[in-house]
Amino acid sequence: xxxxxxxxxxxxxxxxxxxxxxxxxxxxxxxxxxxxxxxxxxxxxxxxxxxxxxxxxxxxxxxxxxxxxxxxxxxxxxxxxxxxxxxxxxxxxx
Numbered sequence: 001x002x003x004x005x006x007x008x009x010x011x012x013x014x015x016x017x018x019x020x021x022x023x024x025x026x027x028x029x030x031x032x033x034x035x036x037x038x039x040x041x042x043x044x045x046x047x048x049x050x051x052x053x054x055x056x057x058x059x060x061x062x063x064x065x066x067x068x069x070x071x072x073x074x075x076x077x078x079x080x081x082x083x084x085x086x087x088x089x090x091x092x093x094x
Contacts, residue, residue: 005018005051005054007054007058009062012027012028012029013025013026013027014026014028014058014062015055016051016054016055018043022043022046024040024041024042024043024046024051024052024055025040026039026040026041026055026056026058026059026077027040028059030068033067034068034069034070034071034092035063035066035070036071037056037059037070037073037074037077038073039073040055040056040077052076052080053080056077056080060087060090063090064090069090069092069093070087070090070091070092071091071092
C-alpha cells in the first residue's frame with residue numbers, strides 16, 4: 001500500500017518525515033553526470049510501508065529530469081532496479 005506522505009528533497013538527501021524525531025531517508029552524491037544512490041534507511045517500525053520505494057522513485061525521477069545516469073550502490077537501490085526494468089536506461093553503463 002503506497003504511502004501518501006510527502007517526499008522532500010534537499011541536496012544529497014531525499015527524506016520523509018515520519019514524526020517529530022524520525023525520518024526515512026535516501027542519501028546520494030553526484031559525480032560528473034551520475035547520481036550515486038548511497039544508502040536508504042527506514043526506522044524499523046515503518047518498514048514494509050514502501051517508503052524506500054517512494055524515495056527511490058523520487059530520486060530516479062529527479063535524475064531523469066536532470067538527464068543524469070544512476071549508479072545504485074546500496075542494496076535497496078540495486079534491488080529496486082532489478083524489480084523495475086523500465087528504468088534500466090537510466091543506469092550508468094558498467
